[in-house]
Amino acid sequence: MQESDTEWSTTEQKIAQEAFEKAYKRETSALIKAIREKASEITELDDMWQLHDFLSARRHDLDGKYDYSYSVLIFIFSRLVKEGWLHLDELKGLDTGKVTKIAALTRM
Secondary structure, eight states: OOOOOOOOOOOHHHHHHHHHHHHHHHHHHHHHHHHHHHTTTTSSSSHHHHHHHHHHHHHHHHHHHHOOOOTTHHHHHHHHHHHTSSOGGGGBOOOOEEEEEEEHHTOO
């Protein structure tokens, strides 16, 4: 992922933090629901190891995706919008150029 030298005002930082937290909460809530469903279906030892592998993969994905560094935040937001965890209208108040970049990256 390429870094960006984009500057973030104090207001934009607050908007970005709130949007970031909303997306994280949505995704982790969906993950917890999926884990509960998978755990309730465990009947054999193999099922447990499959759940372990699933959890390891998801942890790796989440740890990499939710990086709140301003230098990569535009790319993170575009990915979250693309995946459905965040909506462009939740970024209202950010500089128009930032929102335009995020929207453009979601179409790639």
